[in-house]
Each structure stands twice: as C-alpha cells, then as structure tokens.
Amino acid sequence: MFERMQAILIKEFKQVLRDPRMKTVLFISPLLQVILFGYAANRDINYIPTAIYDRDNTKESRELLRSFTYSKYFIPKFYIYSDAEQNRVLDKGYASVVIRIDRGFGRNLNAGKDAQVQMAYDGTDSNTAMVVMGYANTVIGSFQEEILKQKAYATGRITAIANVQLRDRAWFNGNLISRNYYLPGVIASIVTIMSLLLTAMAIVREKEIGTMEQLIVSPLKPLELIIGKLMPFAVIALCQAVLITILGVFWFHIPFRGSLLLLLLSTCVYLFTTLGAGLFISTVSATQQEAMMSVFLFYNPVFLLSGFAYPIQNMPQIIQYLTIFNPLRYYLVIIRGIFLKGVGMDVLWPQLLPLVVMGLATIIMSSLRFRKRLG
C-alpha cells in the first residue's frame, strides 16, 4: 500500500512540476496577486481630484475652499471658470467632485441667510462618491460650526458653548488600511482557484489523453489513486498560503496576531471542499476546456458571494441565506480573524465546524462518484 502510494505521489508531483514554466507560474501567481492586492487593490480614498469653480470669489468663499484644501483629502487639480469646463472635467473623469460656489455666497452668509454650495460628484462609482460626499459634509459641517462659534463669541455675551466631541477609535486596523483587509483574503482566492482548477484539469487531462486507462489497470486502488491525484495540489496550495503569509507580514506589514498552526489547520480543512469540488468537476467534464469553464462557473459565485470584496451584510436577505452554504465565507472569516483580530478556536469554532462538515461531505461524495466512474 505504502509503496503504491509513494509511486503514484512521485508520478503526480513529477507530472505537475515537470514543465519549468509551470513551476514559475505556480510561484509567480501568488506573488503577483499579493503585490497587486498590496499596492493596487485599494479602496481607501486619500486623494480626491477636485475642481474648484468659485463664482463668488469673496473672503467667505475662499475661506470655505481653504477648509477643503487644508483637509488632506481634497486636492485642487483644476480651477475652472465656466459650465462647459465643469462638464468636461466630469465627463472625462478628471475630477471626482466639482465644488461650485455661486455669486452671493459671502453676502448671504453675512446677512444670516442660507448660503449655497453646489457639490457635483461623479457618481459613476457610487461607493467612491459616497466616501467623498462624507468627507465633504464633514468639512462643510465644521466650517459651519466655526462660523457659528465666531458669531457667538463676537457677541461677547456667550462664553460657554455646549458641543459633543466625537472620539473614534478603530480596532484591529487602527489606520484603516484596506490592504490589511484584502491581503489575507488573497490566500483564500489563490488556494481556491489553484486547488479547483489544477485538480479538475489534471484529472480530465488524463482522460483526454487516454492515460487514465493505464492507471486504472494498474494495481492502484481507487482511493490511492484519488489521494495521489489530490495530494500534490493540496501541498502546492499550502505552500502558496505560507508564501503569501510571509510576503504579507514581512513586506506589507500586515498584522498577524493569531496562530499560524490554526491557519494551516483551517486551510487543510478548507482544501477538502475545494479539492472535492475539483474532483467532482473532473467527473462531469469530458474536455479540459469544459473543466475550466465549469471551474469558473463554480468559482465566481463562491468568490463573489463570500464577503471577499462585497460585504455580505449588504446583500439581499435571500442571498445572505444562500451564503450559508458557501465554504469560502467561513474560511475568510477565519483567515481575517487570525490575521487581524488574533482570535482563536474559542471564537472561530462556529466557522470551523461548517467547514469540516462541508469538507467531509464534498470529498466523500466526489470520491464515490469518481470511483463509480472508474468502475
């Protein structure tokens, strides 16, 4: 038994790693994704290209604009003087927001009337627009507070002004860096796509080329064949997970507060579901092209509805219930919990338990199906 296992494992490892380009790809793929997610996948908005359209040009309007530009977020890129220019900067997407102050702003403000500022946001990306709008409202709010305070103090009679001071503190990710949130998730995305795609295609390939028959007539037992087929990809996926963790922690300084052992353990558990799914896809696909498309059919919903980029709490109720069956959802909570929150089994067991159940169920079902196909 051991000898046969050893033989098939050696064969499979050789087969996967024979092509030096394959080795490169297996190594480059996580590297590239970590770098991209580390540098590019950034939803933190620290830099808002702003166009300023000041038709009032009074002391008051300039003061308001100054409070925008003093906040480190709004970077004045354009000073514009006509409606046509306003259209152009928004059409071309050069500016995310146009701050437009019409004539009479200063006069109205001094006369104690409502003064208007028009903020034109590029709403194509509603999420960015929402963040920009939040920043703008904060700036305008504090400007307004400041003016009211000045007015109150100017009377000389009001000395005590009641106000609420907000002291906010972010836990786990003090500087609110989205990289810290996304990078640990890259482990999940790589492990998922690698184990699924490689497993499904490698098995179908043997069928396509006709070498599967040779394996079947060998003295290998079906279970040994399955383990031999799945093992190399599990090992590769685990190595990639470790590589990503090392890169993330040492290059990008992602906090790692939990236990590495728990991370590896839960990755193994999670791998049961993806390897099982890959095996299943291989039993229903006749060609590698079909296997690849099936993997994408499976991967995309799993990935998109996992909370990786889009928070589950924002999804419609029905879909939120559907995500209960999504293994990636639990795995992501575990990974992020280990990296950012440093929580252990005591908090994470409600995530680990469904993973174990799903993993065993998938791998057993797929193996049975695979055996039947062989027989």
Next chain:
Amino acid sequence: MNLKRIRAISNKEFIQIRRDPRSLGLALGIPIILLLIFGYGLSLDIDHVPMIVWNQDASSVTTRDFLLNFKNSKYFRIVRYTDNYRDIERMIDRGQVMLALIIPKDFSHYLESGKTAPLQLLVDGSDSNTATIAMGYVRAVVSQYNINLLSKTLADYGLNPPQAIDARPRLWFNMAFTSRWFIIPGVLSMIMMIIAALLTSLTVAREWERGTMEQLVSTPVKAPELIVGKFIPYFIIGFFDLFIGVLMARFLFGVPFRGSYFLLVILSAFFLTGALSQGILISTVARTQLLASQMAVLTTFIPTMLLSGFIYPIFNMPQAVQAITYLIPARYYIVILRGLFLKGSDMSTLWDEAVFLLLFALIMFTIAVRKFKKRVA
C-alpha cells in the same frame, strides 16, 4: 489570406464546439450567472450598519434625544443596548456589530452646563472601506447635532436667525446613486475578457496536446488563416454574450444606455480581437492546457479584476501601478462601456480609448501570428 481556408478552419472549430455542448452552454451561462449575481447580489452601498450602544447616562432625556438621531436613520441599525464592556468586545470580535457607541456618565451634565461632552465610538476597522463610510455617517450626525445646539444657543440670546450652509449635492451620471449602475458595465467587460481569452487560450494548446497540430500544419493553411479561423467562432460567442449582457443590463437592471449602439459594436469588436489574440498567444506559448489555463488566469482574469478600475479606483493606486494599468485593455473598455451606458459619451471623448484598443488588437494579433509561425517551424 485565403477566405476558403479560413472558412474551413472555422468550420472545423465550430464543429468541435458543437460536439462539446456543455462548454458552449457554460460560455453562454456564465455571463448570465455573473450578471445576476452582480446585479442582484452585490452592493457597495452601505446602510443599516449594525451598532451596539452603551448609554451610561440613560436616565437623562438629552441622551435619549441624541440617540434618536441614530435610531431614526436608515444608516444605522441598533442591534443591542448594553451596560458593560464585555458585550461590546464580544460582539465586535465575532463581527456581529461594526460600531459601538459609548455615551459617558456625565454626557448630559456637560452639555447642560455648556461644556464639551465626549462621545466614544469604537469601530471594527478590519474592513476599512465600510468602516470609513460608517464613521463618516456618525460624524455627520454629531456635526449636525452640534450645529443645532449652537443655533439654539444663539437663538436663546436673541441673535439673528442662524445661517446655514446648504450643501447641494448633485450626483452626475448616476442619479439613482446605486453601485449597480457602476458595476454592471464593469461586469460586462470582465465577462468578455473571461470568455474571449480563457476559451481561446486552450484551443491551440489542445491541438498540441492531442497531436492534431501536426495534421493542421501539414495542410496548406497558413498561420494567420489558422488563427483567424480559430477565433471566428469565439468572436461570435463573445458578441452573443455582449448582446445578452446589454439586454439584461437595460431591461432587467434598468441601467440606462445613453450612447450609440453602433459605437458599442465597433469598439467591442476591437476589444474582442485583442482579447482573442491574447488567448491564442497564451495557447501557443503554453502548449499544454493546464499551463495555458494558469497563464490565462494570471494575465487576463486577474488584471481585469484588479487593475482595470472595475472595483478599485485607479486614481487611488500608486504611480507605478497606475502606469501598468495603461497596458490593460479592459481599463479602456470599461471607460468606454461606462461612457456609453452612463455618460452618453461619443467619439469625441472616447477616441483615445478606441485608438488604444485598436493598437492593442493589432499588436497582439501580430505577435500571436509570429509566435505561432515560430512554434510550428
């Protein structure tokens, strides 16, 4: 190039696709599923942020009034009131709440005596994007509350009516302010890329693997003919996917289409040609389907997801990465799709994107033909 030979090759390819109806079904089914997920399932619009409140000053009317601002807002959902810190810690650890608002004991006392009352907010910062937006909501509530307090004080002293700055937000291009309008055009470009590049990336490698390439090479078919013949069927599938996608966007999701359909077809043809050529190039270089699939994911799928501005705004990226995004065709195609759908752009604003896509297509095609010739020889 000889039309007859191209037809022969594309016929062969058509037959091969037809014999594998499941792949064809998937090529048409995946776009529909992706669009449904993105259209119905995903939203980046954040409201009903779950929140826990510890009001240490619960006996006062002031704090209850203050909390009404949160209770009556659709942006917050108060999950629970508590009277200890342990609950807060536990619920944030488990991810059951994102915000914890702590009103200190003498909150109302401070306010009534005209002093500054501290208010503590704890935020689960793991998802920094959502956290930033949620914190913005809280700041807005507090700021408005302060302004009201000030105005009241001024009025108490008989001063003239308080001024207000009326920030009139106007959302361009996306009046409904839904991320769906933004996402759907992006999804379309991702679908086109997946279908075009992934499907074709295997076609040449498959011939190598099965040994049928030798047979093809020994026929009088020339390299460019073979490549054109191979990608005609996929070109048609790609356009069919685009057609389904635009129909779903328009009629199922109500995304407006403000540009010209003619431009959409022309520019999509540029994009598809580039993507298909890239797929064929990968396939030629890789020779095995396993490797080809990995290379296709790496060079087409991932950059399209991450570097095209589809999800992550390009202006946020560091300069060096921004420079790389200029090489990603999806970047231009997304600008074109968003322009045509949301902004009603025409050639005068889109010409630079169009030129790039055309260049990309030509270059990719040339390289693919060259590489192929070399491989065969």
